[in-house]
Amino acid sequence: MNRDKFTNINIEEEDTIAAISTPLGIGGIGIVRISGPLSIPIASKIFRHKGKTKKSPNEFRSHNLYYGTIVQPDTEMLIDEVLLAIMRKPKTYTKEDIIEINCHGGLLVVRKVLEMVVKLGAKIAEPGEFTKIAFLNGRIDLSQAEAVIDIIEANNERSLESSLYQLSGGLREKINHLKSRIVELNTKIEAPMDFPDQGIAELDKSEIEKTLRDCLSEVNQLLDTVKFGQIIKEGIYCVILGKTNVGKSSLFNVLLKKNRSIVTSLPGTTRDTIEESINLKGFNFNLIDTAGMKNPENIIEQISLEKVSNFMEYGQVFIVMFDISRPLDEQDIALIDKIKSFGNRNINMIVIENKTDLPQQMDISELHKRLGVRETIKMSIKKKTGIELLENKMIDNALLDVNVPEGGLIVNNKRHQEFLLKVQERLSHIISKINTGIKDDFVAMDLKYAANQLARITGESCDREILNNVFSKFCIGK
Ligand SMILES: Nc1nc2c(ncn2[C@@H]2O[C@H](COP(=O)(O)OP(=O)(O)O)[C@@H](O)[C@H]2O)c(=O)[nH]1
Ligand SMILES: [Mg+2]
Structure with missing residues (x-):
């Protein structure tokens, strides 16, 4: 069979490919997987059933697991104690003969086994090559390979x-x-x-x-x-905005349930954008904590501000925070103006009035008027109020204008x-x-x-x- 039907290269003999199929590193087991006509003959050369018996290729039964050892074929030197899976075509992942050698999970052992297999005629598989062969041999179509x-x-x-x-x-x-x-x-x-x-x-x-x-x-x-598909595949980009010290990093940590961002009472604690992923009711949010939006005073703040502007370009949900224990000031207003300049992009914005545990100093009606919103979330991160409401709102906002399929x-x-x-x-x-x-x-x-x-x-x-x-x-x- 000529499986490379797209390259116009005539392959007389099918290749046998091999790879380490488990992640590289220390683990419980490491698997070397081999597919192609040479796989079972190779097994016969290097595998000793129960540590003793050499089996000829046709003695292996399909879809069976054998306990034994892998040895250097010419010297019989022991390489590892393994379980060997034999799967004859066509009922395999690639529709070719496949063997899988379950080694002890050290990097050196699996590498040694792979090297030996290559010496015996297999070639190192390219990324995805097993699945590509499954596609070329007609077991799955391209959409299934992508799945x-x-x-x-x-x-x-x-x-x-x-x-x-x-x-x-x-x-x-x-x-x-x-x-x-x-x-x-x-x-x-x-x-x-x-x-x-x-x-x-x-x-x-x-x-x-x-x-x-x-x-x-x-x-x-x-x-x-498509929109829903993108959301479940890539997650939802959610950017936390606000001037310095309103509580962005505190909120970031609360949503993350760990102390990821540094929180202090000093303005300008966060200087870089920090990105982490959280799961809310099955949806993944890529949460971005930002440095406070203020006029940059040095190169770090300048770069940081550019990063925030970047995130504003492709963010899907924006959490905009205000500290109501202080009067509305120029920096709050500059932020509001900035957000409004994105108005034509139909930004999904959630407004948070934070620090409700402290005496209120902000003119809330003015805030609402400037923002052009009526609905806000009152929150005290210190007292842990308003957080669940925010989480629900984040999901609602992310799914706004998104058709949520029933399944299928x-x-x-x-x-x-x-x-x-x-x-x-x-x-x-x-x-x-x-x-x-x-x-x-x-x-x-x-x-x-x-x-x-x-x-x-x-x-x-x-x-x-x-x-x-x-x-x-x-x-x-x-
Ligand atoms: N009283 C009170 N203080 C808060 C609240 N949220 C945050 N803070 C404090 O406000 C200061 C700045 O918080 P931080 O999260 O670093 O703000 P950021 O600069 O916007 O990231 C810290 O001292 C926090 O402990 C809150 O709800 N109530
Ligand atoms: Mg911060």
């Missing part, structure tokens, strides 16, 4: 759930279904053109339009999940979104032209284009660049 990375990287339940659904083929089925509807429509449109003498009736324009609208609505439904399919991959947008654009284009006397062969051309974009999501049609992009994101040994 594998997402599962590895998932840091919250929802993200994991949606990636597992994608791995099970959820997106693939949906895309293939859509594609076959478009291809079928195209065939019907082209038939009278291809066989003009057979008297095949031309398809009614209204029938074409109906199918197109159905398909478009399915594409739109998928695209509607969520598009959380920029690559998929990109191709779906092209399909959306093309289908909308045909629909808008269908009643203006557009020629059938133009419609056919557009439909072919749309079908092709869908095929790129599943990898049915793709080029080397797409493949390299997808698999370069993987870790070694997967």
Whole structure:
């Protein structure tokens, strides 16, 4: 079989690849994984069953675990005591023969085993190569391969759930279904053109339009999940703003449930932006504590202020804090102006009136008037009040204007979104032209284009660049 169908390189003999599949370092076990035709012959050369018996390749039973030792084949020198898993094709991760050697988890031992395996003819696997072979051998499609990375990287339940659904083929089925509807429509449109003498009736324009609208609505439904998909995959950027000493770092630490940021009564304690991730009710927030917004007095403050401005560009939720135990001053007002200058970006802002345990000095109605908000959260970090309210508000704000799917399919991959947008654009284009006397062969051309974009999501049609992009994101040994 020539598995490298995208590189136009003819491979006579399939490679056998090997890698350390567990993280490098000290651990309970370390696994060397080998896939390809040489894997079981290699096992036969270096494995001694129960520390004694050499087995010939065909003596190993598939999907069995063997206890024994790994030895240097020419000298019989002991390398490690192991468990050896044998999995014969085709029911394996790659659809090739796979062996996994479970070593004791020290760096040196697994490296030695890997070196030996390489000497015996295996080549070191590239990042993601096992999964790439699974794709090239047709066990999974490209969207499922991508789900594998997402599962590895998932840091919250929802993200994991949606990636597992994608791995099970959820997106693939949906895309293939859509594609076959478009291809079928195209065939019907082209038939009278291809066989003009057979008297095949031309398809009614209204029938074409109906199918197109159905398909478009399915594409739109998928695209509607993108925002939510992004939230569960990448987390929500939440920036804490306020002048110095209002309690930003104190809040940051409370939300984090640890003393990460230094808190003192001295203004200007925080000089850099500090970023940490927290999980609120299953959602990941990337929380950013900032230095107080004030006129920079030195280069450190200057850089810090630039960083804050940067975060303001792509933050999704903003917590804006005021210390109500002091009168509203120029610095508060400068901050309000700064935030307002972002007005056209529809900023999700949560206003906090902090230090309510102290006597109030601030003119609250003026604050509200300047901000143009009525709803604020009264808080005392010292007394730990208002914090739960804030946490709920953070989630509400993050999900504002976001369609939250009931479950099932969520598009959380920029690559998929990109191709779906092209399909959306093309289908909308045909629909808008269908009643203006557009020629059938133009419609056919557009439909072919749309079908092709869908095929790129599943990898049915793709080029080397797409493949390299997808698999370069993987870790070694997967
Ligand atoms: N009384 C009172 N003091 C607070 C409260 N929140 C923070 N502080 C104090 O305000 C000072 C500045 O806090 P900090 O978190 O460093 O403010 P930042 O400069 O905005 O990061 C520290 O001494 C905190 O202990 C609060 O709710 N009540
Ligand atoms: Mg601070």
